[in-house]
Amino acid sequence: MSIFRRPDYTSEITSFIDGLKAKKPTLEAEQRAGRAIWWDKNLNLADQAEYGEARVAQQPYVYGTSTHPNGN
Secondary structure: OOOOOOOOOOOHHHHHHHHHHHHOOOHHHHHHHHHHHHOOOOOOHHHHHHHHHHOOOOOOOOOOOOOOOOOO
């Protein structure tokens, strides 16, 4: 036995998650399905390039531009 070995420990959070998975075995599959709906998307690179080209550069100081209505 190593002198550096710690006793087996599981946190309350880990115990909670393990219990939740035991009660509802389909939980991980449902999480993956939800992730696929919202996050895992195939990007159209042509559209991404078009969005980048259409971007208008912001002026250095937004509130003090030369297009002020009072002409200042």
